[in-house]
Amino acid sequence: MYFSTDNHTTENKQNCPLCERPARFIGVDFGRKKKFSCPNCKVFVISPDTEKNLSKLSRKQKDELSKKSSQCDNETILLIWLAEDTKEITSECEPESNWR
Ligand SMILES: [Zn+2]
Secondary structure, X not given: OOXXXXXXXXXXXXXXXXXXOEEEEEEEOOOOEEEEEEOOOEEEEEOHHHHHHHHHOOHHHHHHHHHHHHOOOOOEXXXXXXXXXXXXXXXXXXXXXXXX
């Protein structure tokens, strides 16, 4: 699934999919992923498909992802994706330089 904007570096406003606070995102990976900046969760990268799957998570699981994202160090951001085999939501701190 792709999401498109005229210019993928344009900032878009959307409430954070993890904590629901007002946040913003830009498109990265040719518009295939969204890089969110949230005052609470800091910066994380998620695909629109994975974002839809967040609705299956409990509040507590989302809080855990939010916490994990906010605890990535200054050089890394949380990447959230669906594991290919299990389709489970998976996350890991990755170098931010991969996602510019
Ligand atoms: Zn957030």
